[in-house]
Structures are given as structure tokens and as C-alpha cells.
Amino acid sequence: MSEPLGPIPAATCVLVSGGSRGLGLALVTDALARGANVATFARTVTPELKELALQHPTSLHVGSVDVTDTAGLTAFIRESAAKLGPIDALVNNAAIGQDSLHIHTSPEQIAALVATNLTAPLLLTRAVLRHIMARGGRGRIVMVTSVCAQRGYSGLVAYSATKGGLDSAVRTLAREMHGRVLINSVAPGFFASEMSSVLGPDQLETITRRTPSGRLVEPENILPVVRSLLFEDTNFNGQVLTVDGGSSI
Amino acid sequence: MSALSRDQLRTMMGDVLEAQGKTIPSSDDSPLDEIGFRSLDFSELALRVEDELGSELNFDAPGLRAIETVGDVLEFLEQLQLA
Numbered sequence: 380m381s382e383p384l385g386p387i388p389a390a391t392c393v394l395v396s397g398g399s400r401g402l403g404l405a406l407v408t409d410a411l412a413r414g415a416n417v418a419t420f421a422r423t424v425t426p427e428l429k430e431l432a433l434q435h436p437t438s439l440h441v442g443s444v445d446v447t448d449t450a451g452l453t454a455f456i457r458e459s460a461a462k463l464g465p466i467d468a469l470v471n472n473a474a475i476g477q478d479s480l481h482i483h484t485s486p487e488q489i490a491a492l493v494a495t496n497l498t499a500p501l502l503l504t505r506a507v508l509r510h511i512m513a514r515g516g517r518g519r520i521v522m523v524t525s526v527c528a529q530r531g532y533s534g535l536v537a538y539s540a541t542k543g544g545l546d547s548a549v550r551t552l553a554r555e556m557h558g559r560v561l562i563n564s565v566a567p568g569f570f571a572s573e574m575s576s577v578l579g580p581d582q583l584e585t586i587t588r589r590t591p592s593g594r595l596v597e598p599e600n601i602l603p604v605v606r607s608l609l610f611e612d613t614n615f616n617g618q619v620l621t622v623d624g625g626s627s628i
Numbered sequence: 629m630s631a632l633s634r635d636q637l638r639t640m641m642g643d644v645l646e647a648q649g650k651t652i653p654s655s656d657d658s659p660l661d662e663i664g665f666r667s668l669d670f671s672e673l674a675l676r677v678e679d680e681l682g683s684e685l686n687f688d689a690p691g692l693r694a695i696e697t698v699g700d701v702l703e704f705l706e707q708l709q710l711a
């Protein structure tokens with residue numbers, strides 16, 4: 380019989396998808412502050428991310444990659460590991476938003492949402508798990524999903540389906556990766572970012588009014604939750620942790 | 629098929645309202661909430677226009693939120709056909 384494994388160690392080298400702005404940039408900054416090495420990519424590397432890379436020349440690796448480009452991702456993982464050491468954690472954060480009724484969303488737009496928000500994170504997760512396993516390692520994976528996967532919000536049909544798909548995958552992955560990798564979702568409520576900038580002041584006021592904590596979520600509220608999943612011994616596994624001020628209860 | 633004219637769009641909007649026992653007001657400035665023309669009524673109208681055109685007119689929700697009057701509906705559909 381095999382020896383029982385101890386706690387999965389804290390992440391040392393984290394890959395964050397979509398770290399160029401919004402929550403992703405905050406997650407990258409936070410993981411660096413925690414002392415981890417970080418690799419991140421987006422289609423466009425913003426001045427803010429470039430500046431961060433200048434401040435952390437040895438612990439941050441940045442690239443311009445489309446998350447739907449599987450070959451590009453494989454190359455980026457290889458490059459990142461060569462510079463930073465083996466990757467032992469992943470935050471699937473990159474995604475595109477939606478704000479259109481299903482009946483008025485083009486088939487091409489639905490395909491793009493599924494490709495970016497569901498297929499790409501599944502393939503990136505697969506690639507990182509293979510990277511971890513091939514080195515006999517153990518690790519941690521966090522999916523950034525959304526309350527939309529749990530409650531209905533008009534205008535977000537395909538987007539919600541992709542996030543719900545990831546929440547489902549998390550449970551099964553947690554079982555498959557028994558003792559080797561902790562896998563959880565963090566599901567934020569609406570927070571201000573480029574993605575949610577389509578929401579008008581009236582909608583933001585309605586969401587705030589309906590939120591039991593009385594205020595909208597901010598990236599700063601999400602950071603400690605992701606941080607604990609990456610670095611603390613919580614034994615959370617296969618869970619969806621909702622950070623929405625209670626708006627979905 | 630070529631783009632529908634504003635008059636044709638107005639007639640089709642009248643058809644959607646008529647099916648609900650309502651009449652389209654003559655003024656383009658009439659507010660939609662007064663005549664009870666809701667967002668899914670707009671969807672129905674857009675789909676009827678698509679049927680006439682034989683092609684899809686897909687659009688995001690933010691543009692729709694700015695629609696307040698009969699004239700706004702007609703303008704939005706005119707613009708969509710040009711896009």
C-alpha cells in the first residue's frame with residue numbers, strides 16, 4: 380500500500396492566464412508579492428504588465444499569446460519553465476464577456492465564447508497537469524468562473540454555460556488528480572473591469588442594492604481567496620467558492 | 629433583399645403591437661414604456677426584419693438599453709441593416 384501523501388505544498392511557480400489587466404493583473408501582482416515566480420500572457424501585453432515585468436526581471440515571465448492557440452501555449456509553458464523553473468500552479472483567468480440575448484448572438488460569437496472560456500482553459504489545464512505529472516510533482520489549479528454559472532442573468536447565456544462547464548470540470552478533475560493536485564473554482568460576482576464596463580450605472584446600482592453585503596465585489600476581495608487556494612493548506616478541493624457579497628444567496 | 633425602409637419598419641412594428649391588441653402611435657417621440665413595447669417585442673420585430681431580409685442582424689444588449697422611443701427603435705433597425 381502506498382504511504383498517505385501529506386498536504387500539497389504551496390505553489391512556487393504560478394501560470395496566470397490573462398494577466399494583462401483587471402483581475403488577472405491583480406492576481407499576478409499578488410502572487411509575486413507572496414514570493415512566487417509567475418508566468419502570464421494575454422493577446423496584448425499592456426504597459427502596466429510591461430512595467431511589472433521590469434520590476435521583477437527574474438521572477439516574472441510575460442508573453443503575448445492567444446489562449447486559443449494551443450501550440451503557442453505549449454511553447455509559452457516551455458519558455459516559462461526554462462526561465463522560472465517547473466510550473467506547479469495555474470490560474471485560468473483569461474476570458475471574454477458577453478452582453479447579448481442568446482437569440483441575437485451570432486453562431487460565430489457563441490463559438491468564440493466556448494473556444495476562449497471553456498475549450499482553452501480545459502486544454503491549458505491539461506497541459507499544466509501533464510507538465511506537473513511528468514516531473515512527479517504536485518500542484519494547484521484555480522478556475523476563475525462566475526456567479527453566472529449558478530444564477531440566471533439575462534444576456535449571458537453562452538458565457539454562463541462556459542463558466543458552468545468549468546465548475547463541473549473542477550469536481551471531476553479533483554477526483555482524477557487524487558492526492559496530486561488541488562483544483563477549485565472561484566466564482567466572483569460582478570466587479571468593475573473592462574469586461575463589465577458594458578453595465579450601465581442603473582444596472583450597477585441594482586446589483587449593489589440586491590447584494591446583502593451592500594457593496595459590489597472588488598478584485599481585492601477575490602485576491603485572498605485565490606491566494607489561499609494557491610498557497611495555504613486549506614484542503615479545499617473540487618469546490619466552487621463564490622465571492623459575491625451574498626448576491627446569489 | 630435590400631434594406632427595409634423606415635416606413636416598412638414602422639409598419640412591421642405596428643404589426644407586432646397589433647398582435648397584442650395595441651396600436652402604434654403616430655409620433656416617433658412616443659415613449660415605448662407608455663405603449664408597452666418591451667425588449668422581447670423588439671427582439672420579435674428584429675427577427676421579423678431578419679426574415680424579410682433573409683439574413684441575421686445580431687446585436688449586443690447595450691445598444692438596446694438606449695432605446696426609449698418609437699423613433700429610437702426605427703433608427704436602431706435602420707443602423708443595424710447598414711452595419
Ligand SMILES: NC(=O)c1ccc[n+]([C@@H]2O[C@H](COP(=O)([O-])OP(=O)(O)OC[C@H]3O[C@@H](n4cnc5c(N)ncnc54)[C@H](OP(=O)(O)O)[C@@H]3O)[C@@H](O)[C@H]2O)c1
Nearest residue numbers: 397399401402421422423445446473474569570572574575
Ligand atoms: N468583471 C466581472 O464582473 C467578472 C465577474 C465574474 C467573473 N469574472 C471573470 O473574471 C476573470 C477576469 O475578468 P476581468 O473582468 O478582469 O476581465 P478583463 O479586464 O476583460 O481581462 C481579461 C483578461 O483576459 C485576457 N484575454 C481575453 N481573451 C484572451 C485570449 N483569447 N487569449 C489570451 N488572453 C485573453 C485579456 O487580455 P487580451 O484581451 O489582451 O487578450 C485580459 O488580460 C474572467 O475569467 C471573467 O470571466 C469577471
